[in-house]
Amino acid sequence: MTWETTALVGAVGAPFLTAVLIFALGEHRDAARSRINLAGAALTVVAVVAAAVAARAGAPDAYPSAGIALLDIGFSLRADMLGALFAVVAGVLWLITTVYAIGYMSRASDRARFFGFFSVCVGSAIGIALSANLLTFFVFYEVLTLATYPLVIHSGTPAALKGGRTYLTYALPAGGALAAGVVWLNLIAGPVEFAAGGSLDPALASTHPGALIAIFALLILGVGVKAALFPLHGWLPAAMVAPAPVSSLLHAVAVVKAGVFGIARIVLEVYGPLGHELGVTQVLAALAGFTIIFGSVRALAQDDFKKRLAFSTVAQLSYITLGVALASPIAIAGGIAHLAHHAAMKITMFFTAGAVSEEVKAYRVSEFDGLGRRMPLTMTAFSLAAIGIVGVPPVAGFTSKWLLGVGSIDAGSGWVIAVLGISSVLNAAYFFPIIHRAWFRTPKPEWAHGPAAGKPEGDMRMIVPLVMTAAIGLAMGLLAGVALSPASWAQTVAAWEFPW
Amino acid sequence: MAEWIVRQLPALVILMPFTAAPLAYLLGAKFGRPIALVSALLSQPLALLLAIRVSRVGTLRYEVGGWGGPLGIDLVVDGVAAVMVLVTTVVGLFVTVYALGYFGDRERYRFFWPLWLFLWGSLLALFLSGDIFNLYVCLELVSMSAVALVGLTLSREALVAAMRYMLAAILGSLFYLLGVALIYGAFGSVDMQTLREVIRGDTTGQAALALMTVGLVLKTALFPLHFWLPPAHSNAPSPVSAVLSALVVKGSFYILVRLWVDVAQTAAFPGASTVLGVLGATAIFWGSIQALRQERLKMLVAYSTVAQIGYLFLMFPLVTGGGPAAADAWTGGVFHAVSHALAKSAMFLAAGTVLARFGHDRIEGLGGLSRRAPATAMTFGLAGVTMMGLPPSGGFVAKWQMIRASIESGQWWWAVVVVAGGLLAAAYVFKVLGPFFGREPEAMDEADLDPGPSPWTMEGAALALALGSLVLGVLGQPLLDLIMVSAPALVAGVTP
Known part of the structure; x- marks a missing residue:
């Protein structure tokens, strides 16, 4: 194997290997488990970065790949630039989340099960990112579905x-739809490999228009659940019963982004121009636009901090869907960039939720008065991430919204500007009150003088990660123009995704 | 020497358990255990070599004693036979390892070893039989040893279940034998190769096939003739439950497939194959819903078998039209039999571990199992993936092929059944997994109820089978190819 394919296979294999070792170690060997987990995550980071380097060197059509025969399509991996972006996001954030989770879970039970399945989830997400075709994608997609279940129900309470049942009620039928769509598509179009600019024969639009529309609906139904597209979003707020590291990495990054990433693959690299010809991407864009407004409105009404964040995620994910559904390379770049930008910002916010609930037992926004005094670093990081999501420069969210706005005009879909505008106002309306409470309301007496003398504001294993992710979010915005930033990377990818 | 072994492979693979069985009987429980283990281990390379040989050169014919047809007994090994031998051998090994821990060397269960080895040999002989009378003999051998194994514990429930099982089995065999007699009378042969050319869809032919089908459907426990299965499979000792659900029902199904797809070629009876498909679909729904209603783990797993058997019968309407859809349905159906064999034996063994350790298998009393027996909970979960037909599992590959065949042949409704059946399976799998991951039951006194971990042979063997059913989902292509080696003309697309 060349180093490129080693990196590719290693990026997917390392988290699964970590999981096996963690399960084998059992419940009581905490120190060894933590070491193995951190080493596995670090190795994964090295591998995904190497895979990204290889993808960039091979772009746009000489990507490293590896696979075996399975059914009529093959089980194969490929490191392309679009996939590498998602893989790097998942891998790097996994390493940071591991540190956080070791702190957060230090007093919880069933840690072997937790960390084992957590690793499986990350491996599946990276597998999804680096799948070369729909069959491989589907395999990892369903592993992700199943491996998330034990994490959602981790506490074992009724x-x-x-919450776990709700999650499965959405996710499993979606998997069935996805399977049917993939099989059907392969029968009509032959083995479909992902390819920038779409891989379907244009002639199919005239020979099988009805079938292609039905297949598109099945596929989007399948991935739309994880992408929390309205009306398939209901599981996400219910899944907030999971421990904070799960909400942070999986329900803000790995699982939900696997859904929108699937939409990107299907819209851009399977259907390509056919989607616009058949009119299906326009419908998808409209649905995404509606979800943006809907999620934001619902977020306004949530007092439970994690639920508010969850509805915000519902809305933000649809930015990505909207971007890839618009017929403009600039909008596509905005959508893809937002995949990375939102990941950094939202994981910071969920880290905050976990740190706050562990340290001061505050779960509701209404309990946050003066929290900034008690946990200054944490709330600074949160505030930074919040203004980023609202779209205030220079934090990363601004860049992706800007690209989306310019792209929508480029695509001739001016209505998107209105959606973006309303959404930003709503984002501000549900995040700024939190910032206001934390910094400007009178704190509880025991919070007024900050953390107890000589003590940090919380478990440093949780505080440091969230400061790091906030910094990453800020850096992605400040350095958007640099060649290797997610925004530039997305623009390079988008140019190939939209050659027509 | 090497060449001689290769030529004798079909006979050797059967002789191994058949030689070990009487030895295990004569030497008693103390020696029965090592004999069974050695036989199981030696069978592995034999079955593997046989499979490799068939994939290289195609169908093997072996004349027992050199007599040849029409007088002698011929063994015929094509792709599907080699696959069934392989899966029986692999499942057999792990069940044997499990049983070592499960039965220990208790004198009470000394008959397990000879009976189990005898059943093993009979199954292999069945898969390799080349004529329909020989199939009858093997079917009876399988049934009789299976009935004895069900009644092994001599408890009241076990004996009642064994008696019911025996009545169903004898009735099934009788129907089958009647059909064989009719065919021999009308067409003058019992050799399947000969019959393939001479059998006709006239009244005698149809009546014979109908009789044999009813008998075999009863033995395979297809809805609505499944009534005997849940009590028999759930009251048997767990290693026996595993073998019954994983392998024994596949034996009669295998004959059915041979008759319909290979000998009679379903094309002659399109209406009847639809009936089988409809019964299969009903079995999927009925079995799953019944599984969902069970409060005991082993009963749930047994009803899951009723449901999973249904999938096998979807093969019939899907192969009827021939063409690429028939090939997909064929590989899908056989692959389903294989992956279900691995996963279902894993599930029954896991349930057996629970039952042996806690003295009960009430699902609501098993809360928090993943804390007390993580390997067993994991086994159940992994095997559940195949039941649901989700990737990466053998069940997924099988269902993929079935969905493909449905759409390809324009019978999309079977695809709906396959997908819906997977969701129902998820419902009963998670009905168990939820409590496993949940809290311990309130009233539990750990010291009282939990005698401590089970022998590693039990937990390990079950986990290995479950992992095997997963591995098939990624590395299953060689097996899919083997299933198509020398496949019947109807599915291979060759005009007979």
């Missing part, structure tokens, strides 16, 4: 079990 509420957690109910």
Whole structure:
């Protein structure tokens, strides 16, 4: 194997290997488990970065790949630039989340199960990122579905079990739809490999228009659940019963982004121009536009901090969907860039939720008065991420919204500007009150003088990661013009995704 | 020497358990255990070599004693036979390892070893039989040893279930034998190769096939003739449950497939194959819903078998039209039999571990199992993936092929059944997994109820089978190819 394929296979294999080792170690060997987990995550980071380097060197059509025969399509991996972006995001944030989770879970039970399945989820997300075709994508997609379940119900309480059931009620039928769509598509179009600019024969639009529309609906139904597209979003707020590291990495990054990433693959690299010809991407764009407004409105009404963040995620994910559904390379770049930008910002916010609930037992926005005094670093990081999501420069969210706005005009879909505008106002309306409460309201007496003398504001294993992710979010915005930033990377990819 | 072994492979693979069985009987429980283990281990290379040989050169014919047809007994090994031998051998090994821990060397269960080895040999002989009378003999051998194994514990429930099982089995065999007699009378042969050319869809032919089908459907426990299966499979000792659900029902199904797809070629009876498909679909729904209603783990797993058997019968309407859809349905159906064999034996063994350790298998009393027996909970979960037909599992590959065949042949409704059946399976799998991951039951006194971990042979063997059913989902292509080696003309697309 060349170093390129080693990196590719290693990026997917390392988290799964980590999981096996963690399961084998059992419940009681905490120190060894933590070491193995950190080493596995670090190795994964090296591998995904190497895969990204290889992808960039091979772009746009000599990507490293590896695979075996399976069914009529093959089980194969490929490191292309679009996939590498998602893989790097998942891998790097996994390393940071591991540190956070070791702190957060230090007093919880069933840690072997937790960290084992967590690694499986990350491996699946990276597998999804680096799949070369729909069959491989589907395999990892369903592994992700199943491996997330034990994490959602981790506490084992009736509420957690109910959240898990809700999650499965959405996710499993979606998997069935996805499977049917993939099989059907392969029958009509032959083995479909992902390819920038679409891989379907243009002639199919005239020979099988009805079938292609039905297949598109099945596929989007399948990935739309994880992408939390309205009306398939209901599981996400319910899944907030999961421990904070799960909400942070999986329900803000790995799982939900696997959904929107799937939409990107299907819209850009399977259907390509056919999607616009058949009119299906326009419908998808409209649905995404509606979800943006809907999620934001619902977020306004949530007092539970994690639920508010979850509805915000519902809305933000649809920015990505909207971007890839618009017929403009600039909008596509905005959508893809937002995949990375939102990941950094939203994971910071969920880290905050976990740190706050562990340290001061505050779960509701209404309990946050003066929290900035008690946990200054944490709330600074949160505030930075919040203004980024609202779209205030120079934090990363501004860059992607800007690209989306310019792109929508380029695509001739001016209505998107209105959606973006309303959404930004709503984002401000549900985030700024939190910032206001934290910094400007009178704190509880015991918070007024900050953390106890000589003590940090919380478990440093949780505080340091969230400061790091906030810094990453800021850096992505400040350095958007630099060649290797997600925004530039996305613009390079988008140019190939939209050659028509 | 090497060449001689290769030529004798079909006989050797059967002789191994058949030689070990009487030895295990004569030497008693103390020696039965090592004998069974050695036989199981030696069978592995034999079955593997046989499979490799078939994939290289195609169908093997072996004349027992050199007599040849029409007087002698011929063994015929094509792709599907080699696959069934392989899966029986692999499942057999792990069940044997599990049983070492499960039965220990208790004198009470000394008959397990000879009976189990005898059943093993009979199954292999069945898969390799080249004529329909020989198939009948093997079917009876399988049934009789299976009935004895169900009644092994001599408990009241076990004996009642064994008696019911025996009545169903004998009735099934009788129907089958009647059909064989009719065919021999009308067409003058029992050799399947000969019959393939001479059998006709006239009244006698149809009546014979109908009789044999009813008998075999009863033995395979297809809805609505499944009534005997849940009590028999759930009351048997767990290693026996595993073998019954994983392998024994596949034996009669295998004959059915041979008759319909290979000998009679379903094209002659399109209406009847639709009936089988409809019964299969009903079995999927009925079995799953019944599984969902069970409060005992082993009963749930047994009803899951009723449902999973249904999938096998979807093969019939899908192969009827021939063409590429038939090939997909063929590989999908056989692959489903294989992956279900691995996953279902894993599930029954896991349930057996629970039952042996806690003295009960009430699902609501098993809360928090993943804390007390992580390997067993994991086994159940992994095997559940194949039941649901989700990737990466053998069940997924099988269902993929079935969905493909449905759309390809324009019978999309079977695809809907396959997908819906997977969701129902998810419902009963998670009905168990939820409590496993949940809290311990309130009233539990750990010291009282939990005698401590099970032998590693039990947990390890079950986990290995479950992992095997997963591995098939990624590395299953060689097996898919083997299933198509010397496949019947109807599915291979060759005009007979």
